[in-house]
Structures are given as C-alpha cells and as structure tokens.
Amino acid sequence: xxxxxxxxxxxxxxxxxxxxxxxxxxxxxxxxxxxxxxxxxxxxxxxxxxxxxxxxxxxxxxxxxxxxxxxxxxxxxxxxxxxxxxxxxxxxxxxxxxxxxxxxxxxxxxxxxxxxxxxxxxxxxxxxxxxxxxxxxxxxxxxxxxxxxxxxxxxxxxxxxxxxxxxxxxxxxxxxxxxxxxxxxxxxxxxxxxxxxxxxxxxxxxxxxxxxxxxxxxxxxxxxxxxxxxxxxxxxxxxxxxxxxxxxxxxxxxxxxxxxxxxxxxxxxxxxxxxxxxxxxxxxxxxxxxxxxxxxxxxxxxxx
Numbered sequence: 001x002x003x004x005x006x007x008x009x010x011x012x013x014x015x016x017x018x019x020x021x022x023x024x025x026x027x028x029x030x031x032x033x034x035x036x037x038x039x040x041x042x043x044x045x046x047x048x049x050x051x052x053x054x055x056x057x058x059x060x061x062x063x064x065x066x067x068x069x070x071x072x073x074x075x076x077x078x079x080x081x082x083x084x085x086x087x088x089x090x091x092x093x094x095x096x097x098x099x100x101x102x103x104x105x106x107x108x109x110x111x112x113x114x115x116x117x118x119x120x121x122x123x124x125x126x127x128x129x130x131x132x133x134x135x136x137x138x139x140x141x142x143x144x145x146x147x148x149x150x151x152x153x154x155x156x157x158x159x160x161x162x163x164x165x166x167x168x169x170x171x172x173x174x175x176x177x178x179x180x181x182x183x184x185x186x187x188x189x190x191x192x193x194x195x196x197x198x199x200x201x202x203x204x205x206x207x208x209x210x211x212x213x214x215x216x217x218x219x220x221x222x223x224x225x226x227x228x229x230x231x232x233x234x235x236x237x238x239x240x241x242x243x244x245x246x247x248x249x250x251x252x253x254x255x256x257x258x259x260x261x262x263x264x265x266x267x268x269x270x271x272x273x274x275x276x277x278x279x280x281x282x283x284x285x286x287x288x289x290x291x292x293x294x295x296x297x298x299x300x301x302x303x304x
Contacts, residue, residue: 029043029044029075030042030043030044030075031044033111034061036085037084037085037086037103037107038061038082038083038084038085038086038107039061039062039065039082039083039085040080040081040082040083040107040111040113041071041074041075041080041081041083042080042081042111042113043075043078043079043080046078047078047079047080047113047114048077048078048079048117048302049077049078049079049080049114049117049118049119049301049302050079050080050081050082050108050113050114050115050117050118050119051070051074051079051080051081051082051119051120051121051301052082052084052104052118052119052120052121052130052146053068053070053081053082053083053084053120053121053122053123053126053130054084054086054087054120054121054122054123054126054127054129054130055083055084055087055122055123055124055126056087056122056123056124056125056126057087057088057089057090057124057125057126058087058088059087059123059126060085060087061083061084061085064083064123064289065083066280067123067279067280067288067289067290068123068289068290068292068294069294070294070297070298073294073295073297073298074298076298077298077302079298079301079302080113082107082113084129086100086129087125087126087129089125089128089129090125090128090155090158090161090187091128091132091158091205091206092128092129092132092133092136092205093205097132097133097136098136100129100133101133101136101137101140101142104133104137104144105142105143105144108143108144115143115144115145117147117301117302118144118145118146118147119146119147119148119149119150119301120133120134120146120148120149120150121149121150121151121152121227122150122151122152122154123151123152123153123154123288123289124152124153124154124155124287125154125155126152126154127150127151127152127153127154127156128151128154128155128156128207130149130150130151131149131151131154131156131207131217131218131221131226132207132217132218134146134149134221134224135217135218135219135220135221138220138221138224139220146224147224147225147301148224148225148226148227148300148301149221149224149225149226149227150226150227150228150229150292150297151227151228151229151253152229152230152288152289152291152292153229153230153231153249153250153253153286153287153288153291154207154249154253155249155252156206156207156208156249156252156253156256157206157207157208157209157210157252157256158188158192158195158202158205158206158209159195159199159202159206159209159211160210160211160252161184161188162184162185162188162189162194162195162202163195164181164243164247165180165181165182165184165185165188166181166185167247168180168181168241168243169181169182169185171241171242173241173242174240174241177241192205199211199212203216205217207256208256208259210252210255210256210259213259215256215259215260215263218260221265222263222264222265222266223266224266224267225266225267225300226260226265226267226268226269227268227269227271227297227300228253228254228256228257228268228269228270228271229271229273229291229292230249230250230253230254230270230271230272230273230291231250231272231273231274231275231276231277231286231287231288231291232245232248232250232251232254232272232286233274233275233277233286234248236284236285236286237286249287250272250286253270254270254272257269257270273291276290276291276293277290277291278290
C-alpha cells in the first residue's frame with residue numbers, strides 16, 4: 001500500500017510540474033503557446049483559418065495583442081492567431097525572406113497548423129513584412145501560400161519615406177518626428193543610398209516604388225486578396241506634424257491601390273476609415289491598429 005501511495009505521489013508531482021510549464025497556457029477550447037520568436041493562440045481542434053500578424057517597428061507579440069484586440073473575434077470563429085516577434089525592419093533582403101519563410105514553415109509544422117486558409121497582415125512596417133514575405137512564398141510556391149494579405153497604414157514606398165523624412169527634419173516642428181526622421185535618413189542612406197542619385201536599391205527592397213512604377217516585390221500577389229487599411233485624417237496630421245496629405249502613408253497607399261487596380265490585380269481593396277484611430281491607452285492617432293474592423297476582417301477571411 002505504501003509503495004502504491006509513493007508511486008501515486010510521484011505521478012501527481014510529475015503531472016503538476018508538467019502543467020506548470022511556463023510557455024503553454026490552456027484555455028477551455030484554445031491553447032496559447034509562448035515562444036521566443038512568436039506567440040500562438042490556436043483552437044484545440046477544428047481550426048478554420050490561420051492569421052499571421054506582424055507588428056510595427058518595434059512591436060512584439062504583447063504589443064500587438066494589446067493594440068489589435070482580434071483574439072475574441074478569432075476564438076468565436078475558430079481562427080488561430082500567430083503573433084510574430086519579428087519587427088525592427090522596414091524591408092527584407094532575399095536572405096531574410098528565405099529565413100523568415102523557413103521559420104514560418106517550421107512554426108506551422110511544429111504546431112500542426114492547417115495551411116489551406118492562411119492570411120497574413122501587419123501594421124506600419126509590419127505591413128511591409130506581410131506583403132514582402134507573402135509575395136516571396138507565393139513566388140517560391142511554398143507549402144504556405146496566403147489566400148489574403150492586409151496592411152494597416154504602412155510606409156510602402158521607401159524612396160518617398162526618405163523624401164518625407166527630409167521634409168520633417170527641415171520643418172523642425174516636432175522633436176519625436178525629427179528624431180525618427182533623422183534615423184530614417186541615416187539608415188536609408190547607409191543601406192540603400194540616396195534615391196535621387198540611384199533608385200535601384202529602393203526598387204529592390206520597397207514594396208513599391210511609385211515614381212518609377214515598380215511593383216516587382218508584390219507582382220506575385222495578383223491572384224491574392226489584398227486589403228489596404230488607412231485613415232487619411234489630413235487635419236490631424238497637419239495639426240500634429242504640419243504634414244500635408246501627399247506626405248502621409250495614406251496618400252501612397254491610395255496611389256498603389258490605383259496602380260494595382262489598373263494592372264488588374266484580382267481582389268485589391270482600399271479601405272479608408274474616419275475617426276477610428278486610437279491607441280489602447282485612448283490616445284487619438286490615425287496611425288493605429290484600431291482602424292481595422294476586426295469582425296469584418298474575420299468575415300473577409302472566412303468568405304462570409
């Protein structure tokens with residue numbers, strides 16, 4: 001009897017330790033897996049779709065979860081959400097695309113995620129990541145080919161980003177804008193040069209380079225559903241940074257939408273919003289995850 005109780009005690013301790021595993025949180029019908037490179041919230045069974053999201057510079061999974069409250073809508077519809085800890089980038093090199101593609105493949109395989117209904121999205125620079133990696137894995141005919149991609153107010157054209165940064169520095173209006181723009185100018189000049197002197201590297205790495213009409217980095221998404229979310233609040237930008245409309249992400253997003261529509265991209269949508277941009281702390285800001293209608297996004301993913 002004592003021997004039996006001893007064995008039972010060992011099993012209870014082992015089971016308790018197992019359930020205290022720090023990187024797995026089990027809910028009623030969902031499981032949350034927390035890793036260094038990502039956080040995954042997935043249904044225990046019957047996953048209808050997988051949403052992969054990239055945060056803006058320098059958002060990590062916890063930041064995305066705080067600002068983009070998609071999880072309730074996802075759980076109601078059995079959608080797995082993969083939050084990537086992949087930021088601090090504005091563009092991707094070919095080697096980075098290869099490594100990121102392999103990383104996604106491993107995450108899907110390790111967690112037994114279905115690949116038949118995958119959507120990829122991102123906020124700000126994360127939207128650049130979403131489009132660039134989606135184009136790459138579609139071109140490579142990867143095992144994971146997204147049915148749809150969406151961006152949230154992303155700086156798609158790096159050459160125009162450089163030009164706007166120069167204007168922000170010249171204005172000398174907002175200290176945060178000056179600091180960010182100075183960093184952008186230094187980074188872009190160091191890595192890609194000056195666009196007015198040589199545009200080729202900008203064309204190689206941008207989602208699109210509108211001054212030359214180059215869209216090579218998203219050309220393979222012609223049959224993919226694409227959504228461009230943005231909030232073109234010109235009054236807010238003028239008041240807070242003295243920016244004109246043609247200096248905002250919204251302006252270039254609309255231009256790219258027009259370009260892709262002319263090129264007969266199958267299902268590209270431009271979705272401007274009004275007064276929906278707010279940060280999780282209540283701060284009014286058109287450059288925010290909150291401009292996305294989450295319930296409607298889920299319907300789009302599930303073709304409802």
